[in-house]
Amino acid sequence: MSENRAVAYKGAGHVEVVDTPYPEFELKDGPGVNPANVGRKVPHGAILRTVATNICGSDQHMVRGRTTAPEGLILGHEITGEVVEVGPDVEFIKKGDIVSVPFNIACGRCRNCKDGKTGICLNVNPDRPGSAYGYVDMGGWVGGQAEYVLTPYADWNLLTFPDRDQALEKILDLTMLSDIFPTGFHGAYSAGVKPGSTVYIAGAGPVGLAAAVGAQLLGAGVVIVGDLNSDRLEQARSFGCETVDVSQGDPRDQIEQLLGVPEVECGVDAVGFEARGHGSDAGHEAPATVLNSLMDLTEAGGALGIPGLYVTGDPGGVDAAAQEGSLSIRLGLGWAKSLSFTTGQCPVMKYHRQLMQAILHDKVQIAKAVKATPIPLDEAPQAYADFDKGAARKYVLNPNGYIK
Template sequence: MPANRAVIYRGPGHVEVESIDYPTFELKDGPGVNPANVGRQLGHAAILKVVATNICGSDQHMVRGRTTAPEGLALGHEITGEVVEVGPGVEFIQVGDLVSVPFNIACGRCRNCKEGKTGVCLNVNPDRPGSAYGYVDMGGWVGGQAEYVLTPYADWNLLKFPDRDRAMEKILDLAMLADIFPTGFHGCVTAGVGPGKSVYIAGAGPVGLAAATSAFLLGASVVMVADLQKERLDQARSFGCETIDVSMGDPKEQIAQVLSGEPEVDCAVDAVGFEARGHGADAQTERPATVLNAVMDVTRAGGAVGIPGLYVTGDPGAGDEAAKVGSLSIRLGLGWAKSLSFTTGQCPVMRYNNYLMEAILHDRAPIARNVNATVIPLDRAPEGYTEFDHGAARKYVIDPHGMLGSAMS
């Protein structure tokens, strides 16, 4: 049985690469595993040799100590891999397949899955609807920032790439299908982005840049990306985005400069989430409701707001008691008065990933270039976490087996 190593959360600001058990077709006890999930038999699962696994901003929330994640949790929910073993209940996925793994773990059997709401599957997490690999309060499924990982309900969850050689030529782009590309796309779709529309995207991290890529793919006329960090704004500008520096204050004045005097956009996307900082003089101060209120303010009446940015029900590091349980000072009256539509929650990855795969394979979506995908070996994962936390304008892709070849940088 091969050895297995993974990125392990060891407390606020601290991750290590450590040896863990090789996956088996049974969910065992461990850090974060819900007791009701212990002993679950997984004949429907596949074991993957991890080809690429990415560091996500959602992982950083845990590593910063802003969630109730337990020490010892194996991290990682953005996984691309090669199937090396399948359980007796797997019918269509085969050993040797190269696959993308949606970060949502879904059974394919419950009411929500049958309605396409795979982000809130009812059967994989005893705590609440919805699950993911290597994430706090998501049932305890072992994370994929590892050499090998188990993926349940393989026939349902895994997206097989149709041609291995062609896929490996685009592997950095395809690695974004596990989460950020569908998530950014979902933010834009739910915000109503379409041909000729103007779009404001709050946040120039990887999800924000993926949303900007998606907005262009959907036909937007102008895509504005807002952030506090120059390096991230430069990255957004590198592929045609207009940029809004919110450290300078309220974004409306800058939006008006882009839109010939019009201070409001057709569509807005919140790609920041609950660790938002203020604008202008408050740019160095955490203000968790700032972005939600800003996107309502800058969206025209009758418009829509997509909210793929993460908001939590438990934030022990919040600055006030209300925010610790996810209660924020949101200007709901403003949203109501403007008849805005809102969509929140996990992206249902399977709703989009096959189409986005085809867009990548047919050279319509250079997502790896746009998010500045940067390959690092597994041993450098702690360094990647630190650099990302300091605001590096990169999407770190971990290469556990050295399979990414010339993509290494």
């Protein structure tokens, strides 16, 4: 067996489906692979035949040319698969298992992993703590928008679904466990959402919608979602959210019309560094807008969950400061209001087993909420283009025909 096909980044605005080597239990040289990782043996890994792999908004940042991602990088960090081979050091994961793959790669052995901080593993990326499949500056682990993919530290990383038939029946929901459902839930959880909370979520893309579902699962009294895109706002309303069109002005004013007060208890940033202004400035990029707005409209003593992506290198940033991830944030306001902030990669393993149970036992319908749309691998370039235009969908690639 030697054939594999995958989605590769080919420069700003351009992806292609390419022929690529079948995975081996060794990290080979290639686009984005840290030299210190070349030749790294992976006897603890598993090779998966991909069941479902999703296009993520953070992939879109790279495809737009807004990161330092190298051309030829194989994309994809949202992976669900069937185990077809295991390395000699794998003890518990078995051939034939259907598994969810956390997007953040973790060794399970370092101090951070042992503390549950799997988003900032110390051993998988020579550049910095934390790693992911198919992503810029994340060590060079090959992405999973492919027919086959290698996953390291399989016994630690992979979440096995208890029943194959049930998993395949609910695959459009379960595929969200690799990233956006835990990430959105993490945003709501770290914002302090509890029964009866009032919550404002900036961004109605898939992560923002997943955060809204997470807030509802946590018992929020009212969930308000803000965005510029009318189709995405309509999607948020489809499962019981209130909405704010930030192109119409300050969300604080619209929140007051909904709640009677201009502040919420919990705020979530599901937008990140490509944020745009509000009201008359909605057509212009203003990367600090969402963070400053959330500090303004979250009540004193509240908390902000920030699953939206911020980067240290943005070639397309609006100014020299933004190009290195330096934003004009009103930290003084946040300090004066005693706000709490939680940033960084979601530690997927903190949540994915519990969220799996919620899916399997029909407590949530995350696929319906994010409008999961399965497509063949060959349609990935068009899906990237449509997603970039604001399509209110979550595209799920079906490279091996598991999704009927």
